[in-house]
Amino acid sequence: MQTNFSKEFLADRQGQRVNEILRKCVHCGFCNATCPTHQVTGDELDGPRGRIYLLKQMFEENEVSRTTLHHLDGCLGCLNCETTCPSGVEFGELAEAGKHALDDKGLRSWHSRIKRWGIRQIFPYPRRFAPLYRLGKWLNLTPEQNTLAVKRPGNAAVNSNGESVLLLHGCVQSVTSPHINQGLAQLLDTLGYETHADDRVKCCGAIHHHNGAPEHALKIIKQNIDAWWPAVERGCSAIVMTASGCGSMVKDYQRILGDDPEYADKARRVSKLTEDASEFLAARSFKKNTSDIETVAFHPPCTLQHDQQITGVVEGILRNSGYRVVDFKEKHLCCGSAGTYSLLQPQMAASLRKNKLAAIEQQQPDIIATANIGCLLHLQQGSTTPVRHWLELISNSP
Ligand code: SF4
Ligand code: SF4
Numbered sequence: 001m002q003t004n005f006s007k008e009f010l011a012d013r014q015g016q017r018v019n020e021i022l023r024k025c026v027h028c029g030f031c032n033a034t035c036p037t038h039q040v041t042g043d044e045l046d047g048p049r050g051r052i053y054l055l056k057q058m059f060e061e062n063e064v065s066r067t068t069l070h071h072l073d074g075c076l077g078c079l080n081c082e083t084t085c086p087s088g089v090e091f092g093e094l095a096e097a098g099k100h101a102l103d104d105k106g107l108r109s110w111h112s113r114i115k116r117w118g119i120r121q122i123f124p125y126p127r128r129f130a131p132l133y134r135l136g137k138w139l140n141l142t143p144e145q146n147t148l149a150v151k152r153p154g155n156a157a158v159n160s161n162g163e164s165v166l167l168l169h170g171c172v173q174s175v176t177s178p179h180i181n182q183g184l185a186q187l188l189d190t191l192g193y194e195t196h197a198d199d200r201v202k203c204c205g206a207i208h209h210h211n212g213a214p215e216h217a218l219k220i221i222k223q224n225i226d227a228w229w230p231a232v233e234r235g236c237s238a239i240v241m242t243a244s245g246c247g248s249m250v251k252d253y254q255r256i257l258g259d260d261p262e263y264a265d266k267a268r269r270v271s272k273l274t275e276d277a278s279e280f281l282a283a284r285s286f287k288k289n290t291s292d293i294e295t296v297a298f299h300p301p302c303t304l305q306h307d308q309q310i311t312g313v314v315e316g317i318l319r320n321s322g323y324r325v326v327d328f329k330e331k332h333l334c335c336g337s338a339g340t341y342s343l344l345q346p347q348m349a350a351s352l353r354k355n356k357l358a359a360i361e362q363q364q365p366d367i368i369a370t371a372n373i374g375c376l377l378h379l380q381q382g383s384t385t386p387v388r389h390w391l392e393l394i395s396n397s398p
Pocket of ligand 1: 034036038046047048051074075076077078079081
């Protein structure tokens with residue numbers, strides 16, 4: 001794609017990246033075939049190629065309208081388009097730059113701004129979110145989840161080989177489903193590890209980063225790196241994630257802080273140490289025999305399969321643990337959860353969930369498993385089949 005940017009625009013690193021990415025696009029439209037929102041509406045502007053044109057127009061001519069806002073806000077950020085692009089267009093990075101630029105244009109309606117502000121003020125902070133979640137449960141507004149008494153993680157994190165492991169318990173998950181983290185802690189116990197989760201680390205920063213407050217996200221990211229750094233310097237061998245959304249974000253710290261003179265090296269080290277729980281356990285040949293053979297459909301979140309490019313690993317662990325894992329149609333498509341997308345774009349999110357559950361239910365599984373708390377809660381709201389984190393199926397959580 002030809003671009004025509006001013007010298008000023010190309011003077012900074014972000015402008016150069018936008019230019020590089022746009023120039024890779026050859027307009028072929030292969031990406032549209034795998035875009036979930038394009039499949040639902042059939043509108044060119046609801047697909048990646050159309051969004052790329054809108055982004056180009058916005059960056060090149062500073063031309064932006066409510067139409068641009070509508071179609072870019074409609075993007076799930078699922079990165080499915082990147083998997084089918086023959087030119088290696090980094091759509092996610094381009095769309096992120098576009099969304100941050102859009103946030104500065106003041107085009108959003110007041111209720112959209114308030115909604116985003118509310119999301120930023122509540123979800124990343126477990127102490128604020130917990131009472132609201134309990135109230136929602138009492139009013140029957142939130143999906144039922146297992147709850148277990150959670151053993152507070154200790155500070156020691158050394159196994160018999162002297163390796164240490166850090167955990168991130170996550171903001172939403174630590175409130176709605178603390179037993180998932182507990183399940184991982186138990187599994188790590190069986191491998192000889194104790195777990196260490198720094199209480200200062202609440203949220204990975206994704207909620208602020210994707211909802212109009214990238215500067216605040218930077219603050220959170222730096223605080224997290226500072227909190228983890230002593231353990232990293234002591235030689236911790238991994239930072240293990242139970243939520244694939246958090247894992248994607250922490251693995252992205254190295255890009256986000258790539259030009260930061262103080263934090264770039266630290267961010268690179270933290271990102272390289274970060275592993276999804278499935279990577280961590282698979283690398284240690286984990287398996288566990290379950291007594292009942294149940295049929296499981298595993299829905300891989302976009303953050304796991306497209307962003308982190310981890311495919312088939314969870315399914316392998318579940319099979320090795322005695323489950324019958326069934327495949328289903330269009331496994332690559334987003335379920336509509338997409339971080340806070342289901343709160344901001346409820347109609348599209350519900351439509352994608354309906355399609356996803358219809359494909360899964362054809363296989364009549366006993367359980368639907370997934371790897372991210374957002375997908376879990378979103379799918380459970382539309383399904384009578386129990387939806388679980390896959391770690392719950394191989395740990396001793398009921
Ligand atoms: S990120 Fe997902 S929703 Fe957005 S354009 Fe790409 S495939 Fe479509
Ligand atoms: S597949 Fe890649 S090169 Fe083709 S239109 Fe989409 S982003 Fe551009």
